Amino acid sequence: MNTSLTAKRTHGFTESVIREMTRVAKEHNAINLSQGFPDFPAPQILKDAACEAIRDDINQYAITWGSDSIREALVKKYEDWYGIILDGNQEITVTCGATEAMVSSMLAAINPGDEVIVIQPFYENYGPDVILSGAIPIFLTLEAPEFRIDHDHLASLITDRTRAIVINTPNNPTGRVFDRSELESIADICRSHNLLAITDEIYEHIYYEGEHIPIATIDGMRDRTITISGFSKTFSITGWRIGTIIAPPSLTNAIRKVHDFLTVGAPAPLQEACAIGLRELGSDYYESMIKDYRIRREALYNGLIETGFKCSKPQGAYYILADFSNLSEKDDDTFSRILARDAGVAVVPGSSFYHNPELGNSMVRFAFCKKVETLEEAVEKLRSFV
Numbered sequence: 001m002n003t004s005l006t007a008k009r010t011h012g013f014t015e016s017v018i019r020e021m022t023r024v025a026k027e028h029n030a031i032n033l034s035q036g037f038p039d040f041p042a043p044q045i046l047k048d049a050a051c052e053a054i055r056d057d058i059n060q061y062a063i064t065w066g067s068d069s070i071r072e073a074l075v076k077k078y079e080d081w082y083g084i085i086l087d088g089n090q091e092i093t094v095t096c097g098a099t100e101a102m103v104s105s106m107l108a109a110i111n112p113g114d115e116v117i118v119i120q121p122f123y124e125n126y127g128p129d130v131i132l133s134g135a136i137p138i139f140l141t142l143e144a145p146e147f148r149i150d151h152d153h154l155a156s157l158i159t160d161r162t163r164a165i166v167i168n169t170p171n172n173p174t175g176r177v178f179d180r181s182e183l184e185s186i187a188d189i190c191r192s193h194n195l196l197a198i199t200d201e202i203y204e205h206i207y208y209e210g211e212h213i214p215i216a217t218i219d220g221m222r223d224r225t226i227t228i229s230g231f232s233k234t235f236s237i238t239g240w241r242i243g244t245i246i247a248p249p250s251l252t253n254a255i256r257k258v259h260d261f262l263t264v265g266a267p268a269p270l271q272e273a274c275a276i277g278l279r280e281l282g283s284d285y286y287e288s289m290i291k292d293y294r295i296r297r298e299a300l301y302n303g304l305i306e307t308g309f310k311c312s313k314p315q316g317a318y319y320i321l322a323d324f325s326n327l328s329e330k331d332d333d334t335f336s337r338i339l340a341r342d343a344g345v346a347v348v349p350g351s352s353f354y355h356n357p358e359l360g361n362s363m364v365r366f367a368f369c370k371k372v373e374t375l376e377e378a379v380e381k382l383r384s385f386v
């Protein structure tokens with residue numbers, strides 16, 4: 001390919017494998033268990049609120065860093081859920097999805113030449129986000145099948161140039177919900193080396209075991225944490241692109257400028273709808289969402305075990321990272337394409353979650369944010385295939 005017209009910073013990027021597999025699924029008319037988006041409807045109250053906001057002519061730019069209503073609703077949410085008291089005028093930024101939240105945060109907080117610790121397996125955007133910031137990703141590998149964070153291993157990667165650690169809990173793709181001792185290890189290292197924690201908590205309301213602990217609630221972390229989340233997963237609206245960033249005022253100030261120059265703002269009517277969702281949906285909504293995900297998790301997990309995959313039940317989020325070495329000696333990319341073409345089930349090759357592809361080449365990731373019927377049909381197809 002002729003790269004003379006393109007910027008060097010893009011040369012190391014490949015196409016997003018997750019998004020590519022959605023295209024492969026379409027090509028083969030396969031059930032899409034690759035990209036993590038629900039195939040069931042969003043809550044009616046959100047859909048109605050979005051239509052109403054448009055009818056009410058909330059059709060122009062909202063305040064760059066988020067409408068008053070959504071920031072007020074977020075202040076209440078963080079206090080109610082986690083006891084975090086926020087200044088909505090100085091500590092919140094609303095973005096175009098958690099994806100923009102992550103890259104805006106890094107561009108605002110990381111200098112070229114800095115090192116950023118990325119925990120692998122990782123959600124594939126983090127590496128490119130670090131590179132777009134001119135920084136160098138340093139990978140901490142969690143060993144399968146436990147995928148636990150080890151304090152000393154993490155400490156051994158810190159240098160004079162380390163600036164931040166990227167965390168994602170509940171975790172995509174491992175399904176880990178990092179426990180207090182693991183988060184304390186990260187916090188200890190952040191405090192003693194003056195590092196930032198950049199934490200992606202987009203699955204904060206989707207977990208089946210343990211508890212979700214925002215690292216910002218750990219002693220001494222609030223002032224050095226950028227907390228990213230959003231509504232894509234909580235309200236099943238991945239196409240709306242409403243993300244959130246919580247950060248101390250000085251960081252928020254820098255983040256808001258980057259966000260403004262990148263996108264100006266997130267969709268105004270959809271911010272109104274999310275504010276209403278936050279205000280109106282109570283504990284029964286969150287409990288029933290988890291209950292439904294638990295049923296979907298069982299359906300997929302049991303099907304995978306029965307058809308010969310090796311995997312463990314995720315503690316949170318909605319993915320299963322499964323080892324297929326009992327079923328095929330092919331690499332993950334080839335196996336995924338065969339699975340889409342011959343079994344009619346699309347998954348994500350495991351290597352796309354690793355900097356060192358060989359670490360993921362006997363694994364594939366299944367998403368279970370799908371109707372139980374969809375999952376049962378997928379399992380039936382896998383049964384016929386193996």
Ligand code: GLN
Nearest residue numbers: 018019034035036037172
């Ligand atoms: N987070 C989802 C996944 O891992 C979707 C990501 C995306 O395509 N934006 O599949």
